[in-house]
Amino acid sequence: AADESSDDGDLMIRQVVGGEHEPNDEHHHFRLFKRRFGKSYASEEEHNYRFSVFKANMRRASRHQKLDPSAVHGVTQFSDLTPAEFRRNHLGLKGSLRLPSDANKAPILPTKD
């Protein structure tokens, strides 16, 4: 389910979700992922760990695809991050937030005509 296009010299990755993958497919997808997003890892141990996370994220993307069929889910630049790493490094809204009770409320606007 993966495809490379080099029409303009730019590497494209098609979706890899929705099917059962052979181990070689997973290696192939991981290679494409690393090339596309310029990923490299400091050690073989780290590489192997990131590959295991990548595989877990492919399974997760597949689950998301079933739960969210009108979108396309698959490989992104975050595919080698665990959900916790993703939350820690790429989100950033305070989890325990509450808006102040005295926050200004926007006036109600007319929405007809």
Added chain:
Amino acid sequence: LPTDFDWRDHGAVAPVKNQGSCGSCWSFSTTGAMEGAHFLATGKLESLSEQQLVDCDHEVSVESDDLIVMVFSCKKFSGIVGFRIKCDPDEPGSCDSGCNGGLMNSALEYTLKAGGLMREQDYPYTGTDRGTCKFDKTKVVASVANFSVVSLDEDQIAANLVKNGPLAVAINAVFMQTYVGGVSCPYICSKRLDHGVLLVGYGSGAYAPIRLKEKPYWIIKNSWGETWGENGFYKICRGRNICGVDSMVSTVAAVHTTSQ
């Protein structure tokens, strides 16, 4: 209200930015809303500084009910003293704190108090929060006139978007880690808000093959670069506060500021 609306078509949305490995989404959401408001006030689109917020904004991001309890005892007295904290930078969760997170409303409060935001080029983004505040008030280019919270009503959100410009919104980002394109409309999604983004428009319908109907959607600008999603943008369906997207919506108005 128009059936479709997109502030990108009106020049109010700066190019997609990238927060890098830093939990500073709240600052990008805030500058995005300010950029739109400034555009409406002046007709000019200026890219504004997130790094100013990351370095300088330590506003209280929650109305803290945390109690510090001290127990003391001595020969004559013993007892418990409690007091509330406001913004203690050493207290996790009480303030906007750079790469460790923040809240758009408190960033707007900071912007109002500080006098405004500098240009991106005058205070560029570094993706870290280890620097000191280098705010230069003489280089402020956009200032807040006022800001407010929009009610949890999708028509009101749309009306405020069209009237006042792009809106700072919070969302649950669990489906965004794997999102590539299309209209996201998950059957179930937590409403626990963990990401700050910018609402820039809406569409009346996009084909949802499983549900066999056209679904209206919001258009959201993210801060993970152009290689993520649809050139950096995300579409999420409207109608039932999916992933909490309607829960925390802030609108801001800007005043024109001439930098010296």
